[in-house]
Amino acid sequence: MSAPSPTIHYPGRGSFTAASRTVLSVSPIEYRKNYNRTATQEDGSTRAANVEYVLRAATRDGYSTVKIFDGQQMILDRSSVTDEHQGNMGPMPITADQDASDFVAHCTGGTVMRTGGPGVIVCAGDEPTDAEIKKAREIHTVYARFMVNDGHTKFSSGNFKEITEEHRRQADWLGVNVPWRVELEQASVKKCPACAESILSPALQCKFCQTFLPDFYVKARLNPEDDAMVKHYLAMKGEGIKAQHPMPGTPVEAPIRK
Numbered sequence: 446m447s448a449p450s451p452t453i454h455y456p457g458r459g460s461f462t463a464a465s466r467t468v469l470s471v472s473p474i475e476y477r478k479n480y481n482r483t484a485t486q487e488d489g490s491t492r493a494a495n496v497e498y499v500l501r502a503a504t505r506d507g508y509s510t511v512k513i514f515d516g517q518q519m520i521l522d523r524s525s526v527t528d529e530h531q532g533n534m535g536p537m538p539i540t541a542d543q544d545a546s547d548f549v550a551h552c553t554g555g556t557v558m559r560t561g562g563p564g565v566i567v568c569a570g571d572e573p574t575d576a577e578i579k580k581a582r583e584i585h586t587v588y589a590r591f592m593v594n595d596g597h598t599k600f601s602s603g604n605f606k607e608i609t610e611e612h613r614r615q616a617d618w619l620g621v622n623v624p625w626r627v628e629l630e631q632a633s634v635k636k637c638p639a640c641a642e643s644i645l646s647p648a649l650q651c652k653f654c655q656t657f658l659p660d661f662y663v664k665a666r667l668n669p670e671d672d673a674m675v676k677h678y679l680a681m682k683g684e685g686i687k688a689q690h691p692m693p694g695t696p697v698e699a700p701i702r703k
């Protein structure tokens with residue numbers, strides 16, 4: 446059952462039941478944003494109302510939704526500005542449509558141009574349809590593949606530290622096994638084969654002698670069997686990760702839009 450729609454009162458315009466929009470997410474990441482909206486009460490006075498919209502992280506086969514309502518924001522009423530008076534603040538209606546598109550842009554921001562972003566969309570009705578869930582999953586699949594490719598690129602260029610929790614979650618969402626999905630907090634220690642100092646197991650480069658371990662193993666003709674990260678790295682280079690996973694920047698698949 447959906448939450449009851451709030452009643453909104455506009456001075457001079459009466460009151461009505463706020464319309465709502467449902468935003469759907471299939472992403473394994475949680476999104477939230479605050480909106481400064483005001484509510485006008487029965488006596489005509491207004492009060493600030495901070496609304497926080499939250500889209501919970503979706504499980505691999507599931508989805509989450511949030512309902513976004515019509516609201517209003519206090520703005521300067523220009524008609525009340527005179528030479529002597531700096532003007533009154535008055536409520537301006539903001540439709541659920543406006544806030545829903547803004548919230549989707551917030552969730553997908555920064556990645557829209559390249560992939561369409563995470564699978565977060567505005568639904569046509571109150572509840573998401575099977576077609577809308579399918580469409581969000583299609584959009585999200587493109588995005589998650591992009592993130593996995595990005596993780597591969599960072600891994601193969603030695604930038605392990607730039608691989609984030611989001612990279613790992615998107616790999617999990619796709620159900621793909623990636624060598625760089627090593628939990629840093631669980632990381633154990635290994636010995637640098639060049640200088641014998643203790644370094645973190647996921648490291649590909651020694652922070653003491655700066656040796657790039659895969660190069661060292663290859664040049665010294667050492668067997669990387671006991672260093673899982675070096676072994677994965679060399680295997681990926683050898684097999685050519687480009688053949689398996691298109692690099693970011695190359696068109697992967699266009700998100701399907703209906």
Ligand SMILES: [Zn+2]
Nearest residue numbers: 637640651654
């Ligand atoms: Zn070293």
